[in-house]
Amino acid sequence: MKIAFIGLGNMGGSMAQNLLKAGQTVFGFDLSEVALQHFAEAGGVVCESPQAAAKQADVVITMLPAAKHVRDVYLGEKGVLAVLKAGSLCIDSSTIDPQTIKDIAAVGRAKQISICDAPVSGGTLGAKDGTLTFMIGADEATFNAVKPVLSLMGKNLVHCGDVGTGQVAKICNNLILGISMTAVAEGMALGVKLGIDPQALAGVINSSTGRCWSSEIYNPWPHICDNAPASRGYTDGFAAQLMLKDLGLAVEAAEQVEHPVVLGHQVQKMYQQLCQEGDAHLDFSSIMHQYTTQPA
Ligand code: NAD
Numbered sequence: 001m002k003i004a005f006i007g008l009g010n011m012g013g014s015m016a017q018n019l020l021k022a023g024q025t026v027f028g029f030d031l032s033e034v035a036l037q038h039f040a041e042a043g044g045v046v047c048e049s050p051q052a053a054a055k056q057a058d059v060v061i062t063m064l065p066a067a068k069h070v071r072d073v074y075l076g077e078k079g080v081l082a083v084l085k086a087g088s089l090c091i092d093s094s095t096i097d098p099q100t101i102k103d104i105a106a107v108g109r110a111k112q113i114s115i116c117d118a119p120v121s122g123g124t125l126g127a128k129d130g131t132l133t134f135m136i137g138a139d140e141a142t143f144n145a146v147k148p149v150l151s152l153m154g155k156n157l158v159h160c161g162d163v164g165t166g167q168v169a170k171i172c173n174n175l176i177l178g179i180s181m182t183a184v185a186e187g188m189a190l191g192v193k194l195g196i197d198p199q200a201l202a203g204v205i206n207s208s209t210g211r212c213w214s215s216e217i218y219n220p221w222p223h224i225c226d227n228a229p230a231s232r233g234y235t236d237g238f239a240a241q242l243m244l245k246d247l248g249l250a251v252e253a254a255e256q257v258e259h260p261v262v263l264g265h266q267v268q269k270m271y272q273q274l275c276q277e278g279d280a281h282l283d284f285s286s287i288m289h290q291y292t293t294q295p296a
Contacts, residue, residue: 001149002027004053004060004080005044006073007094008035011120012063014127015093015153017042022152027053054080059149060090066245067096074104074115086112091146093134095119095171095242097249098164099256101137105163114142116163118150119170123238131155137166171253174246179263181214182270182287188221189291198224220285229283237283244271244280 001024005016008030019026020043028044029052030036040046047053050073054060060080064070070092074081080090081104090113092101101117108115116138126132132154136143143159150157160169187210191201202224205215214220218228229237247268254261270290279286 001025001059002057003149004028004047004050004057005039005063006030006050006053006060006080007063007065007069008032008039008044009063009065010124011093011127012061013038014124015061015063015132016044018127018130018153019149020044024149024152027056029053049078050080051078051083054088055083058085058088059146060084060088061149062090062092062094064092064094066094067100070094070096071100071104075107081107081111081113084111084113088113089142089145089149090115091118091150092116093118093120095174095246095249096167097253098137098167098171101167102164114138114145116142116146117166118146119166120154121170121173122154127153133158135160135166135169137161137163137168139163167249168253171246171250174243175250175261175264177214178243178247178267178271178284180212181218181220181285182267182290184210184212184214185220185285185288185291188219188224189288192221192292214285218285220288228285230285230288234279234282234286234288237285239281240271240274240284240286241280243284244268244275247271 003024003026005026005028008016008028013035016026026044027047028039029047029050036046062073105115118134118136120132120134122132130153133156134150134154136159160166192198198221202219219225220230222230251261251264251268
């Protein structure tokens with residue numbers, strides 16, 4: 001396979017390296033010189049534009065910050081759809097709104113180019129280890145066609161439905177995660193304020209009905225879970241600003257279909273506040289700071 005990889009940042013850089021390790025030829029482009037340097041050191045072919053990369057490839061993968069970058073790389077004046085051959089495959093793994101990828105896929109369809117959304121979970125560690133989960137929105141034929149390339153970067157490939165549904169799955173999951181993390185932070189902080197030992201409280205929650213991933217594996221109170229970011233000053237995790245971005249996508253998508261997301265709105269405001277107060281780069285479990293500045 002000849003693969004063009006556009007967006008070689010924290011996630012894309014490692015994903016492209018896994019393709020190279022598997023013996024694929026990868027043509028890469030990024031706006032960052034540092035990202036390109038790492039890619040070249042790993043054996044990638046550096047190109048001077050997304051079009052230059054796409055011209056040499058049968059498969060294009062994008063891993064970009066947000067919808068505007070994705071739209072530009074596919075449909076912009078120098079977008080890749082203008083130069084790809086009929087029969088090419090495109091996979092967007094960025095986390096964006098479902099409508100953008102549907103629009104791009106429609107343009108692709110008219111040129112006989114198959115396009116799918118395949119956002120990921122598993123974070124930077126999963127990207128490095130090649131253990132990502134891909135949530136794939138595609139017709140059956142496109143899903144079968146992208147499986148071999150995605151399996152070089154991930155362990156779990158979930159076909160969610162037609163194009164756009166991968167993004168729906170991703171943003172709904174992260175909506176629940178943002179809310180559940182905030183709920184655990186609220187309960188833990190209240191309990192401690194009322195005088196219970198945090199270890200005792202977490203023990204009760206984790207063997208009772210309040211138990212969830214945020215309480216059991218990733219508890220936002222320090223030293224409940226040794227490997228959670230809360231136990232190392234909320235560093236090296238999933239940044240609060242990325243959670244804020246994902247909550248924004250969920251709230252926006254809900255507004256488009258006039259569906260209520262009451263808790264989502266509230267938690268979005270709390271993450272906005274957290275980021276404005278300087279914690280944007282800390283792990284999202286630092287939402288605890290909205291309840292107490294210094295958990296013991
Ligand atoms: P990042 O900022 O580290 O990487 C994005 C890269 O895209 C950067 O290197 C940037 O220079 C490049 N870029 C921007 N515009 C470009 C353009 N027009 N052409 C080429 N390159 C361009 O971000 P990341 O952490 O790798 O995240 C990428 C996507 O994955 C985001 O949508 C994010 O929400 C999603 N995601 C991230 C994580 C995570 O833990 N970091 C987890 C799941 C999903």
